[in-house]
Amino acid sequence: MGSTLLTAQHRQTLVNVVYAAFPHRTFPRGPYERAADAVIDQAGKDPRFLAQLMQGLTDLDAQRDVPFAELDADVAAAVLRGADGTPFLTAIVDSVVVTLYSDPEVWELLGYEGPSFDKGGYLHRGFDDLDWLPDPRIEHEEEMTA
Amino acid sequence: MTRFEYDDSDVVVVVGSGAGGGTVANELCQRGFKTVVLEAGPHLTGEDYHQDEWPAFGQMAWSDPRTTSGSWQVATDFPGLPAWLVKAVGGTTTHWAGACPRFKAHEFAARSTYGDLDGASLLDWPIALSELAPYYDKAEIKMGVTHRHGRPPLPANNNYKVFANGAEKLGYRYYSTGPYATNAEPYDGRPASIQDGFNFQGDKNGSKWSTLVAELPKAEKTGNLDLRPDSHVAQIEHDATGRATGVLYVDRNGTLRRQRAAVVCVAGNSIETPRLLLLSGSAQHPDGLANSSGQVGRNYMRHTTGTVWGQFDKPVKMWRGETMAGVIADESRLDTDRGFVGGYYMETISLGPAFLAKFIAPGRWGEPVTELLDGYRNTAGMWIIGEDMPRADNRVSLSGETVDQHGLPVANVHFDDHPNDVAMRRHGQRQGAAVYNAVGAQKTIETPPYPSTHNLGTCRMSQRPRDGVVDRFGRAHDVPNLFISDGSVFTTGAAANPTLTIVALATRQAEYIATELHKTLT
DSSP states (O other), X not given: OOXXXXXXXXXXXXXXXXXXXXXXXXXXXXXXXXXXXXXXXXXXXXXXXXXHHHHHHHHHHTSSSSOGGGSOHHHHHHHHHTTTTSHHHHHHHHHHHHHGGXXXXXXXXXXXXXXXXXXXXXXTTTTTOOOSSOOXXXXXXXXXXX | OOOOOTTOTTSEEEEOOSHHHHHHHHHHHHTTOOXXXXXXXXXXXXGGOOSSHHHHHHHHBOOSOOEEESSSHHHHHOTTOSBOOBOSTTGGGGTOOOBOOOOOGGGGGHHHHHOXXXXXXXXXXXXOHHHHHHHHHHHHHHHTOTTSTTOOOOOOOHHHHHHHHHHHHHTOOOEESOOBSBOSSOBTTBOOOOOOOOGGGTOTTOOBOOIIIIIHHHHHHTTOEEEESSOEEEEEEEOTTSOEEEEEEEOTTSOEEEEEOSEEEEOSHHHHHHHHHHHTOOSSSXXXXXXXXXXXXXXXXXXXXXXXXXXXXXXXXXXXXXXXXOEEOGGGSOOGGGSSSSOEEEEEOOOOHHHHHHHSSTTOOSHHHHHHXXXXXXXXXXXXXXXXXXXXTSEEEEEEEEEOTTSOEEEEEEOOOOHHHHHHHHHHHHHHHHHHHTTTOSEEEEXXXXXXXXXXXXXXXXXXXXXXXXXXXXXXXXXXXXEEOSGGGOSSOOSSOSHHHHHHHHHHHHHHHHHHSHHHHO
């Protein structure tokens, strides 16, 4: 669970940080919110990270005249680059790169079909359906000698 | 389940249940030896495995602390995770993808073939290919390797179609879907592949050979196997005459146990095996057990690796089907005119979005990463794997300060790339990109090495005791009833994926223990 010290404003900023770090134009906001909430959960178990998170988000909001969440994408990206390598941003990126791309909605958006065992694998579901190249041979005639 | 007494000094103790340990254990059980296998990890089976990359990693990987040093990029990208190995029954055979090339004859004579390279500690193996060939046959038959002994090849999956067409256009001749130790049709009581992917995550279907689904169940049927999961060996003990007498291990309840033994076979992989020997120092063996040569932990090798991704304007869907099922062998040839010695293979590989995002550019974020992920559907992948140079100072040693949950000093893995490794990696990535460009890639991406899955050397086999740790059968030069049964014994690494050779060596070693030493040791 997240800490009561983290405000709605913090969370709002964090969701925008997550988007600025992994900006997919085609993604809705849901996966970013879930990734941000996973960061908040993690901070709830790690006081040091929670402190860094609150300070880092507050700092980002103070970088320009308007809060981070209201910045244009390009400006937000530039502001975030200024925090590259800080423990604050590194911890967020390390968490988000795992949770965002493990999110089934993201898998669907990227075209990834994921677990298949319960559906009998891909044996009858297109493991070899690529048709824009000729079917190649699968064996070579003689073995290499050296 | 058979149980032998802690005080039964007739048993063979095998430390580790992966390719080497699981194989040597089964071969000994089949010959009537009482065998105790101590596995540090839990006993997971097909039902337990996740088809979801991070949960599977969390479940299977050896994630006890380790430390790193040296100039290799892994030390920067993954400082606490030098290797990607499994801590569970079956060891890393539950994670491997199954590629089974044999070593070539000249790769057993690397020092004679390549000469004296600056900064490398090359040495010829004390055995030749001709000596190991019958055991390669046995291993291939045991594992059901495709393309060998009448086993049919795997079919072409989508990733292979891109790879093979590129190879053909580039003029490569030796491309195919194998050899792989995954069933294209039912074999040895295990089903054919259903092309479900997730070989790296344990293979729920059991089509891939592993000691979990093949060697250990067979060993158990003999009644001679006492398999103890969650049992972490802390020390090997010896007597005044210098013979090993057994091991001390921490059981699942945290209790330290002693298991006596007639013979000890260590197969913890090339990081844990030297760590255990170094932890087993005594007045008689002040620098670690079996380390009078000072070679324990040295000459650590990890294969020269890299990954190349090609992105196209049409779908590939590389995740459908076997994770690896394609090999280009042309660059594995003996040809020192390419600016480096040794050869390399190209092998198809697939990662899901979660691992791809993590490994494609570790620590990076922003549009360069998201653009690559946006092209996921249209991405094909290959892994480059080649012979790296052994170096005396590339070594596994005990970490000065970091200890594990049992208070045991952890392994530090030090590695500096040899210039030959760098030249080979560059060549491989260039050729890999050329394969994809030949079939119209819009973009190719090179990924730096992952945490090491091929961990080799560190207790190398040598003719002369001063040059290595074990003899031609993997028996410690210093301790007559101590054997090393894993990839630690590799004198040099060759280009081939190591598992087949580990299994062949372990099969040969078990035969040696049984026939040559039966009378004196039991």
